[in-house]
Amino acid sequence: MPNLIQASRLEQLVSEGETVETGIGFRNDQKIFRRYKANQ
Amino acid sequence: MSKKKLSKLERIKEESAYLRGPLDVEVTNDEDHFSKDAIQVLKFHGTYQQDDRDLRDGRDRHYMMMIRSRTPGGKLTPEQYLAVDKIADEYANSTIRVTTRQAFQYHGIIKNELKKTLQEVNDALITTLGACGDIVRNVMATPAPDIDGRQAQVQKFADELSDILLPASKAYHEIWLDGEKVYSGKEEVEVGEPLYGDTYLPRKFKIGVALPGDNSIDAYTQDIGLVALFDDNKDIEGFDIIVGGGMGMHHRKPETFPRLGDHLGYIPKEKVVEVVKAIIGIQRDHGNRKNRKQARMKYLIHDWGLKKFKEELVSRLGYELEPWRELPEFELDLYLGWNKQSDGNWFLGLSVENGRIKDEGELQLKTALRKVVEKYHTEVRMTPNHNVLLTDIKEDKKEEIEALFHEHGVLLDDEIPNLVKFSMACPALPTCGLAITESERALPDVIRDLNDVVEELGLQDEKLSVRMTGCPNGCSRPYVADIGFVGRSLDQYSIFIGGNPSGTRLNQKYKDMVYRKDLVEEVRPLLEHYKQERTNGESFSDFWNRVGIKEDFQIPA
Numbered sequence: 001m002p003n004l005i006q007a008s009r010l011e012q013l014v015s016e017g018e019t020v021e022t023g024i025g026f027r028n029d030q031k032i033f034r035r036y037k038a039n040q
Numbered sequence: 041m042s043k044k045k046l047s048k049l050e051r052i053k054e055e056s057a058y059l060r061g062p063l064d065v066e067v068t069n070d071e072d073h074f075s076k077d078a079i080q081v082l083k084f085h086g087t088y089q090q091d092d093r094d095l096r097d098g099r100d101r102h103y104m105m106m107i108r109s110r111t112p113g114g115k116l117t118p119e120q121y122l123a124v125d126k127i128a129d130e131y132a133n134s135t136i137r138v139t140t141r142q143a144f145q146y147h148g149i150i151k152n153e154l155k156k157t158l159q160e161v162n163d164a165l166i167t168t169l170g171a172c173g174d175i176v177r178n179v180m181a182t183p184a185p186d187i188d189g190r191q192a193q194v195q196k197f198a199d200e201l202s203d204i205l206l207p208a209s210k211a212y213h214e215i216w217l218d219g220e221k222v223y224s225g226k227e228e229v230e231v232g233e234p235l236y237g238d239t240y241l242p243r244k245f246k247i248g249v250a251l252p253g254d255n256s257i258d259a260y261t262q263d264i265g266l267v268a269l270f271d272d273n274k275d276i277e278g279f280d281i282i283v284g285g286g287m288g289m290h291h292r293k294p295e296t297f298p299r300l301g302d303h304l305g306y307i308p309k310e311k312v313v314e315v316v317k318a319i320i321g322i323q324r325d326h327g328n329r330k331n332r333k334q335a336r337m338k339y340l341i342h343d344w345g346l347k348k349f350k351e352e353l354v355s356r357l358g359y360e361l362e363p364w365r366e367l368p369e370f371e372l373d374l375y376l377g378w379n380k381q382s383d384g385n386w387f388l389g390l391s392v393e394n395g396r397i398k399d400e401g402e403l404q405l406k407t408a409l410r411k412v413v414e415k416y417h418t419e420v421r422m423t424p425n426h427n428v429l430l431t432d433i434k435e436d437k438k439e440e441i442e443a444l445f446h447e448h449g450v451l452l453d454d455e456i457p458n459l460v461k462f463s464m465a466c467p468a469l470p471t472c473g474l475a476i477t478e479s480e481r482a483l484p485d486v487i488r489d490l491n492d493v494v495e496e497l498g499l500q501d502e503k504l505s506v507r508m509t510g511c512p513n514g515c516s517r518p519y520v521a522d523i524g525f526v527g528r529s530l531d532q533y534s535i536f537i538g539g540n541p542s543g544t545r546l547n548q549k550y551k552d553m554v555y556r557k558d559l560v561e562e563v564r565p566l567l568e569h570y571k572q573e574r575t576n577g578e579s580f581s582d583f584w585n586r587v588g589i590k591e592d593f594q595i596p597a
Contacts, residue, residue, distance in 0.1 A: 004213070007203070008591065021117065024166025026213065027206040029234045034203075035165055038344060 007032040044330045046072070049080055053174065053239040055082045058209035060231070065217055066371040072151055073103035084175060084240070084497060085212055087154065090147070105149040106471060107132075107157060111196045113181035113201040113249075113420030114142030116166075117411050121420040123164035123254040125410045131157040136406065137400040137467060138426040140516055141246070143178050147471045158216040164597055169212045174241045175322065176205040180248035180257040184424040185186055185431040186377050186382045189274040190251055196270065198249050198302040199274060203311060205247075205320075207240070208233050235324075242327035243335035245320065248284075249279075255370035257424050258543040260300040261285040263337045264319055266312065268364060278308040283319060283349070284341035289388030290333055297517035298339040300546055302346045304353075305361030308474050318356045322349065343416060372505075374425055374461060377453030378438060386438060387421075387431040390445070391456050394465045394480045395426025397445060397564060401449075408448035412441055425464060456584075459491045462503055462541060466512025471527025475510030477527030482556055483508045486525070489560045504580055505541040508533075516575065519546050522580050523563060531556050537566060537589045540581035547581075548589050569595050 001038060004025050005013075018038055025033035045205070049134050055061065055077075063081040066074050074082055079089040086108050091101040109124075116124065126146055128136050133148035147158050161168060170379060171178055181198035184191045233240070247264045248257035259265030265282035285301030307315050323337040326344075354360055355386060359417065376389035399406045412418060416437055423428040433441060453461070466472070468479030487506060494500055507521035514536075518524030521541045524536035532553045539547035553560050564585070574583045586591075 002163060021119070022166055022170070023162065024167040024203060024206065026169065026208065026210060027203060027505075028208045032203045033204070035162060035167075037165065 002035040002037050004033055004035050007034050010034055010036055042122060043318055045081060047335075049174070049332065050239050050329050052077050052080045056211075057240075058186070059084045059207065059211040060209075060215070064211070067155060073101070074151070080173075082209065084173030085158075085172065085216070086171035088473075090471045090473055091469050092148075092474070093473075096559060103151060104147065104246060105144045105154050107149060107154075107161065108139065108178075109143045109145075109161070110167050110169060110171040110178050110202065111180045111422065112198040112426075113144055114183050114197075115136075115195060116144075116420040116422070118417045118419060120164045120166055121357075122410065123160070123219065125406065125413075127157060127312075128271065128371055128406075129166075131160075134406070135396055136393055138395040138397065138422045140395070140424055140426055140466070141178050141462060142180050142183065142422045142424055143314050143384050144422060145467070147467070153549060155216055157209070158459065161193060162217060167212075170205075170207055172244075174243055174245075175207060175236065176202075176241075176245045176247055179204070179205070179425055180246075180262070182251045182254050182256055183429055184254075184379070185419070185420045185421065187379065188433075189361055189382055190268070190270055190276075193253060193274075193276050194249050194268050201247070201249075201316065205235070205316075207236060219546065235320065237324055239329070241320070242329045243332060245323065245337065245346065245511050247316070250370075253368045253371060254373055255543045256372055256374070258520060259285075259370075260543055261287050261298075262301065263323070264316060265301050266316075269306070273416065276309050278362075279307055279312050280306050281312075281315065281319075281361070284338045284346075286338040287519055288336065288337045289512045289514070289519075291512050291534070292320060296333055298514060298546055299342065300340065300544070301338075302485075303364040304346070304350065304361060306365045307361055313402070315353070315357065315361070318353055321356060326352075332385075335378075335529075358383075360409075361444050362581050363499040370542040370544055371537050372425075372462075372543065374427060375423065375429055376461060381431065383432075384435075384539040385431070386433045388425060388433060388441065389423075389429045389453065391453065391461045392427050393460060393463075394481065394483060397428070403450065404448035405450050408445050408450050411448075412444060416441065425462075428568070448540055451546050452467050457491045457495075458500060458503055459494055459506060460487055461500060463487050464505075464507045465523075466509045466515035469526050472510060474513060475527060476529060477510045477531055477533060478529065478556070479508045479516070483525075486559055490563065493560060493564050493567060497567055499567060499571060502580060503541055503555065505539070506583075517543070520544075523547075525559055528553055534560060535559065535562055538581050540586040545585065548588055550593060565595050 024033040059428035088106040095102040113552040132146035137145040156462040179202040186192040212222040248262040250259040271277040281304040282301035418430040465483040507518040508525040520539040535551040
């Protein structure tokens with residue numbers, strides 16, 4: 001099941017080497033939340 | 041300022057408390073349909089309540105839901121496409137409808153399976169949030185995958201812009217995804233809608249991103265059309281901005297009309313989001329909230345004039361836009377057949393007649409697409425002309441893939457008449473509540489009869505666009521087609537002539553109240569006259585604009 005996370009945090013995870021697929025969550029002012037699945 | 045009351049929908053939006061009530065309490069009740077107020081809120085969640093109009097019996101309604109995706113640039117990963125295919129069989133009517141705004145639609149979902157369907161769509165990392173309703177809809181972008189380094193940048197920009205313009209409300213997640221917790225670090229999540237306000241926009245709002253020379257998204261028909269301009273390194277440098285386009289009109293209401301957008305100016309890339317938000321803000325604050333038939337931004341710009349609109353924009357931004365940068369002439373490229381990508385792979389454009397992916401008789405398009413995506417792991421791009429592009433195909437797989445499609449009765453680019461490839465239709469009956477006439481179900485016969493005439497006259501190599509809609513709202517963008525058939529009354533259409541496939545010219549009404557059976561014979565004399573009188577290389581659109589087509593035009597003997 002996908003998780004929901006702040007986009008900036010997700011970018012951090014990706015930069016640390018995690019491979020993820022992402023979808024759209026919602027926007028809250030300037031913050032964007034994305035649904036993501038970490039690839040095993 | 042008129043003292044007319046705000047439209048009822050404005051109250052519904054305000055009382056919904058950011059897209060919640062009364063939808064939130066009706067989702068789980070035992071009714072087979074939502075209340076009138078709830079269906080207005082439901083639209084913002086990407087779902088329309090419809091009923092099968094073939095099955096109407098007196099006051100009895102066979103209620104069902106239509107779900108629309110928010111898929112910027114129409115892009116789906118292989119995994120997402122396979123999920124979309126599976127969900128169509130499980131909950132919908134086993135078809136996938138590619139829309140003219142690069143989304144997919146499911147039809148025929150019953151209310152008590154709506155939540156489960158939306159959950160599965162979201163599990164595939166696709167949202168439907170903001171796909172309908174008075175909000176920025178799906179952001180369109182040139183559908184081609186990377187050909188020369190520019191397309192992928194436009195897709196990335198469309199993705200980012202779409203994210204930024206999502207509503208802030210978490211109602212969608214609370215209602216459909218069981219209030220999933222949000223990770224927000226140490227910051228508190230704020231409430232409210234910073235961009236849209238308590239009552240969102242006065243009406244739907246459409247944005248598309250084009251490439252110079254490639255107007256497949258019909259930039260002039262969008263509320264905001266952005267044309268990406270590139271520097272010498274092929275990086276996006278900025279955007280030409282077009283504002284105030286829109287297709288919808290109402291019969292016998294001359295104060296409503298289709299309109300092509302105006303050239304607003306140029307803006308560097310780093311400022312474009314700020315400008316887009318400011319334009320949306322003007323429409324939010326000054327768009328007509330009393331009469332929904334006058335509520336699109338095109339009417340605001342028509343009433344104000346571009347000068348006043350620009351002054352308001354500048355006052356909000358605190359700076360001027362740069363002058364419009366001249367562009368090469370736009371063309372419509374359907375990207376059908378085999379096209380090479382910048383990485384050496386290929387993409388295959390498939391014509392999907394009327395946008396309906398289905399298995400029916402010898403045509404097993406849905407099965408064929410599923411098999412190709414499964415086996416070759418292709419991405420799927422839904423195009424603004426309701427076709428699909430399959431990407432990332434190796435050179436040595438091209439023949440196998442062609443054979444697979446042929447085995448399933450699917451014709452490829454050069455096997456399909458131009459007239460069919462350049463035709464579009466909206467869904468209309470039996471699902472759309474606004475439809476006056478047939479469209480998707482009628483156009484295949486009409487287009488084949490018309491193609492017989494076109495071939496008889498030797499015009500089969502012309503790129504004539506024919507677009508049909510079941511009502512005047514213009515979902516298939518009929519008012520920029522060479523030939524537009526617009527639903528007018530029971531089985532009768534208005535005929536519009538003289539738009540162009542590149543989407544830069546509106547057509548003119550030629551005939552009113554024409555029965556479906558007579559459409560082709562009404563158009564035949566126009567094709568004959570064009571054939572006889574055109575100058576060398578003159579297009580159908582150019583010819584009829586030179587001659588001056590108008591209602592009930594009499595063709596010279």
